[in-house]
Amino acid sequence: MEGVTGSALFGMGSYSTRRGFDGGLVKKQSATNKSKKALPKTMKFEGLSLEVAAKNAGLLVVKPPVLRGKSGVDHRFDVLVSDGPRFYGFDLYQSIDEMDVLRSYIKKFDTNAVVGLVCATGKVVLAAGVLAKEYDMQILPPDRLSSFFSREPVRPTGSGHRILA
Numbered sequence: 822m823e824g825v826t827g828s829a830l831f832g833m834g835s836y837s838t839r840r841g842f843d844g845g846l847v848k849k850q851s852a853t854n855k856s857k858k859a860l861p862k863t864m865k866f867e868g869l870s871l872e873v874a875a876k877n878a879g880l881l882v883v884k885p886p887v888l889r890g891k892s893g894v895d896h897r898f899d900v901l902v903s904d905g906p907r908f909y910g911f912d913l914y915q916s917i918d919e920m921d922v923l924r925s926y927i928k929k930f931d932t933n934a935v936v937g938l939v940c941a942t943g944k945v946v947l948a949a950g951v952l953a954k955e956y957d958m959q960i961l962p963p964d965r966l967s968s969f970f971s972r973e974p975v976r977p978t979g980s981g982h983r984i985l986a
Contacts, residue, residue, distance in 0.1 A: 875902040878970035890931030908934035916944035
């Protein structure tokens with residue numbers, strides 16, 4: 822089994838095994854989170870639309886879209902933009918359920934970024950919409966992306982962010 826790699830159960834990422842100091846097998850989890858699949862090609866348009874709207878509003882598009890939180894954890898967004906002290910992170914989904922809202926809320930809580938969820942199909946579970954509103958996060962349909970930054974109210978966030986190069 823030494824050096825064997827494979828998929829972990831329940832989409833938790835990949836793992837490899839190796840021999841530990843005592844000769845027993847040690848399972849090592851990779852740092853990648855496989856719970857959110859890569860964006861389909863059709864959703865890349867939504868990400869590009871957000872980036873163009875942000876640039877037109879005078880905001881900086883952050884590449885790579887990673888923001889280090891207060892906990893020290895690096896959080897990856899599908900799109901991340903900044904106006905200096907404030908960050909706007911967007912997660913793009915085909916459809917949105919409660920777990921998607923919770924994933925995005927963890928990023929919002931740890932980074933103090935304004936976080937929006939973009940739903941390409943408009944399929945949002947009712948409970949997910951209620952949860953997003955409770956957490957002060959917006960769920961955006963694709964037709965509102967180009968005008969999002971022109972209507973976004975100024976909301977201060979905490980300091981101490983660091984953009985990763």
